[in-house]
Each structure stands twice: as structure tokens, then as C-alpha cells.
Amino acid sequence: MELFTAQQIQSLNELELLVYRYINEHPNTVPFMRIRELAAEAHVSTTTVLHFCKKMGCDGYAQFKWKLKEQAGTNQETHLPDTLNELQNFLWRVGTPEYDAALDEAAGLIARAERVFLVGIGNSGSMAEYGARYLSNLGKFALSVTDPFYPVTVTPNVTMTAVLLSVSGETVQILHLAQQFKARGCSLIAITSSPQSTLAKMADMTLPYYTTARRVGSEKYDLTSQMPALYLLEALAHRVYNRLLE
Incomplete structure (x- = not known):
């Protein structure tokens, strides 16, 4: 199951897309990062990270990390995700x-x-x-x-x-x-x-x-x-x- 829908991805601006890309490339690391750490690695502000989380249907960063951990528990990267949403x-x-x-x-x-x-x-x-x-x-x-x-x-x-x-x-x-x-x-x-x-x-x-x-x-x-x-x-x-x- 994909964590992000095509509609959610389309709603992101350029800075929020940097957050999206970093999370997709480091799905096992982000759940254990503080918001300031994620912002620094993605080269954006913490405000941008929060806006990203809200567009993903979360009240804040803590809830978003919980969703990431839950996703990791059901998908151990044994399969490559479909690229249709990105396309x-x-x-x-x-x-x-x-x-x-x-x-x-x-x-x-x-x-x-x-x-x-x-x-x-x-x-x-x-x-x-x-x-x-x-x-x-x-x-x-x-x-x-x-x-x-x-x-x-x-x-x-x-x-x-x-x-x-x-x-x-x-x-x-x-x-x-x-x-x-x-x-x-x-x-x-x-x-x-x-x-x-x-x-x-x-x-x-x-x-x-x-x-x-x-x-x-x-x-x-x-x-x-x-x-x-x-x-x-x-x-x-x-x-x-x-x-x-x-």
C-alpha cells in the first residue's frame, strides 16, 4: 500500500516535494528523526515540514512519524513500489x-x-x-x-x-x-x-x-x-x- 496518494503529491509545492523525496529515500530513518533534523536534511524549514504533514492528512509531525512506523511494519521493502503516482x-x-x-x-x-x-x-x-x-x-x-x-x-x-x-x-x-x-x-x-x-x-x-x-x-x-x-x-x-x- 502506498503511503502517499497521487492527489496528495500533486498538492505539494517545490519545497514540500524536497521533504517528500527525502522521506521516500530514507523511509527507515525518518521515523526516528526530530523535525529539525528532517528539515535540515531536506534543506527546508520546520514550517515546511509541518505543512507537508498536514497535506498528508496528519495533525502534526508526531502523527506523521507514527504513520511511517506503521507503514514500515507492514512493508519491509520486499517489493519495489509502483511508480504510477510519481509519473x-x-x-x-x-x-x-x-x-x-x-x-x-x-x-x-x-x-x-x-x-x-x-x-x-x-x-x-x-x-x-x-x-x-x-x-x-x-x-x-x-x-x-x-x-x-x-x-x-x-x-x-x-x-x-x-x-x-x-x-x-x-x-x-x-x-x-x-x-x-x-x-x-x-x-x-x-x-x-x-x-x-x-x-x-x-x-x-x-x-x-x-x-x-x-x-x-x-x-x-x-x-x-x-x-x-x-x-x-x-x-x-x-x-x-x-x-x-x-
């Missing part, structure tokens, strides 16, 4: 006028660039390869960069845009590449789950998708859903194609 929440947010405007702005940066790079490693690297191929199929040549040691060179008077994919926005190798692209005058578009991440702060603009990072097994294999990133890449490619027809 519905993402699609609702991406349909807002504000997000639509952000997609248009990002598509403009890509369409105007003479060189386009899609950057990622691991699962995000697979998305970068797909995005580069998809753009190229639509007539906008793009290259994927999945090697963290890729040499970023400068060609005078050539406009460049890099689309950087990272769930956490804190992957050291991606941040290093972002610094190199930025230093060479490249426009940066971040596609990440965390709008408060280092990558988001480095980028010229960010397309956040607020999914929960999920890892399983002793090796912590990454099973975070890439469906939001996939949608954003295709949506951007379609808008770029339409601009090229103008």
Missing part, C-alpha cells in the same frame, strides 16, 4: 503553463546551437544516447557524452548547448563535465530530479522531474525511473523539430 504527478506538473514555457526556452537553446551534446553516465548515460539519436533522427545533429573523461574542446564562433542528465544532480563526474562546458561558453540545460542540486545551480536552466531515487541490493543498483527524463527528451526534440521547420 502522474510529473505529467500534471509538466502540463502547467510555467513548465511549458521552460520547455520552449530549452528547445530554443538547442535549436539555435550549432553543436548539441547530451551528457550522462550510468542509466542517465543511456538516456543521453537515446536523446542524441532522437534529435539526430529529427534533423538536429547531436552527440552523446557518456565518458566522464571526454575532452571538451573549443571551436571559435560556434554556439554550443549541453543537456546534462543526472537524477541527483550531484554526480561528481557530471559536475566536472558541466564545469568544462560552462568554461567554454556552452549553454547548460539540466534534467534532474533535484531543482536544488549543484547541477541545477550551475545550469542556465533546469527541467526538474521530482522522481524518487531507488536503489536495491548490497551493490545499491540504481532502479530510479527514467520515464520522466525520457518524456522530457522527446518533448524537447519535438519542439526543436518544429522550430527547424519555421
